[in-house]
Amino acid sequence: MPIGFSRRKLAVLSAVGLMAGLAWGTPPASAADHMKMTFNWVADTGYIPFLYADQLGYYKDAGIEMEFEQGRGSMVTSQLIAQGKADVGYADSGAAISVASKGGPIKIIAVINQANSYGLVSLADSGIKTPQDLIGKKIAVCPGCAQVPLLDAFMAVQHLDPAKVEIQNVQESAFAGLLTEKKIDAVAQDPQTIMVPLAEKGVATQMMYFRDNGVALVSFGLIANEEKLKANPDLYKRFVAASLKGLAASMKNPEAGVDALRKYYPDSAPKATALASFTKYDIPTFCIAGAKSLGSPPQSAWDMSYEIMTKSMNIPTDKPMSFYYTTDYLPADAPSC
Amino acid sequence: MVSRIRRSSEEAGARGVAGSLIDVLNPALWILAPLVIWEIAARGMRLPDYILPLPSQVVLRLVADRDNLLLQAARSSLLIVEGFLVGAIPGVAVGLLMASARLLEKALYPLIVFIQTTPQIAIAPLLIVWFGYGALPKVMLAAMLTFFPVLVDSSTGFKSIDPRVFYVTRSMGASRWQTFRRVQLPAALPLIVSGCKISLLISVTVVIVVEFLSSNEGLGYVAVRALSNQDLSLMFAAIFMAIGIGLAFSYLVDLGEWLLMPWVRVGRRGR
């Protein structure tokens, strides 16, 4: 599908901007490029690096005027990017790769969360310490959710016989009640959604990360349409650079980052909740062991992700992992880990 | 005969102030009873508010946040009405078409059922990617689901007309429009209105659920935001507000029925 008007407009504006910039030797302050960014979900802590970068003026300094849009699902966001309906997307790598493997012209240009935070949450006093403790227990997972193939992969890697573990498919809004009423022993969920709110209500929980138990998948990243990338590579380089700067800044000053989130989206989570989520669960994923810098996970992470995706997530093996991502848009001076 | 006359005069006597009071108390009691049971049960079980809030908490929240809720309610209402109209008007039209030609009905109806029972999970993402996160996908989805009940009821309604009536209209030289307006439509009206009652309520549910799953405004959005913040009181407040709108629409349709079909008011009660 042709990208349409916006692409030409973008190209013209960027050309003007580039020439002006070349003439003055500094990024243009006027004639800024406009970029629309669609996220994977409604406003949550995942937005913090970008909103903070915007608030600190990093995008403005790079000559970019940002427009943020809330999303509803990484799959839809990936499809929107593939259709050229937005300039850049923040989505789960698995969903993006799935769309790309079917012909969607998208590439992952940076990885923000180098490991995903999914795992099995159980009550602190449940006695579930190792994967083997799950035998004979009941686990809840939401039907159709991203955790489903992860749980499959986890059980395969840990040699857990599916017949010995009872898996219940229930909507995630039931998880809190089921866990606290002890109708279920563990839920497959990310910590922000369930651990933080329950902790606030005085219920102690513990987490068994998939990534610590053999299923480390590269998680959320920035995705862009191939044609748009070809049309204006410099714009995307500037965008990624500014975003990673914002990411580093939010790691140094998480509270200011949360304030930015609440300023842009007042009806997002309350400050204390967001701060707890961000510091405990988001920040550890920005840099994992072996990563050289923000935005670029180590090769081992890509390899493992590819293996799991091809085995459990129906990603075809006809293209290598390197087909789906690119490091071309990462700045040379990306903040180190 | 005698018993029926006595009953209707009893009913006539029950009108007046007392009658109107009963008219309000009657539904109020039916509605409040489950809420009271909920309140007592929840208090008794000492339910934490992240499992199920108390109705009293919800009502307090409803009042406290009424400005925002009313604003979002207005947005949702607009979509509900739009979805309903976009679905219902073609529903009546196609219903008329299907009632006129047996062949068409045999051919089209199974196809329509086939499309209707295709779960919306498949269609919703498509609509979003084509039309964005705005109003259009919601209206279209609501329209798709409101189309069917109105279609079926209109079709049955139009089919129920005794064909001999058309000999009369033809011999009197009535035009097609006149026949429709003065004979077909009034005859089919009870069923069309019935279909509209069903469809309007479907539109309410569909819009709220779609907003919940994929929108950035409206009562459904308020609900999903509240849920992700574990703020169940607000979530239920939004739902109560949505139910209120639905009830209001239901009464509106009843009013419309009363106005459009005066002949139904008389002689309804029988054995």
Added chain:
Amino acid sequence: MSLSGDRPTARPRAPLLSAVAADRLLRIGLPTLLIAIFLGLWQLSDTLFDIPVYMLPRPSDFVPQFWLSFPKLWHNTWPTALVILGGFAIGTVVSIPLAYAIASSRMLEKGLYPALVILQIAPKTIIAPLLIVWFGTGWMPQLALTTVMTFFPILVDSMTGFKAVDPRLFYIADSTGASRFETFRYIRLPAAMPYIFSGLKIGMVSAITGVMVVEYIASNAGLGYLTLWASAHLDMPLMFAAILTTAFLGLVLNLVLTSVELLLMPWLKRDHDS
């Protein structure tokens, strides 16, 4: 000597197909043709409507799944079909007498009906998960939820049917000394039948959409569950095969319903031309 020659008066030629056979051919052939055209357009949607394959898989992608994954599809059709039929049956049995009661009593209509409207509008997709804690995820809550989602259309249309009886018929009933039950059985019920069946047709479709919602909330088997499972594993062909199987199931159930309708109300067979 006749003008047409020596031949004796020609016998009317026997029709190629009997009326019944022709009717059956049309009833099954035409919709099949239309569905085939629908699928054909879908197959060409990439070129015709500019819908890329990664957004909407084509029939050639998922039709093979019908025999590749036949065991899965077959195995999951039954739980779904059972819940649909169960919910529909209970919904019918509950709503028709209830409709009669409401149609006969002004108090009930003004009092109970609004409460039923509330039950209908309350978004179950949002509320039901919270109630899973007590109701669990077994077939009983599934059945109950489906029933709740099915009964309203049947109720409303039946109410309209019971209210729409020509009052003069009651004079006849009175003058022949009919009992209350006889009046109901021979006058009210048959008169309301077309309306009730209209409601049943809508109710059937509501039952199917209802079961999909129910399986989305909590399920371990069924076509809705299979759809979601396939979606989670990013297996679009299987997902669409499951979706279409659901649609076919709906078609089959609807066919059964219309057949029953014709059985109980044979007078509907005549054509209506305006």
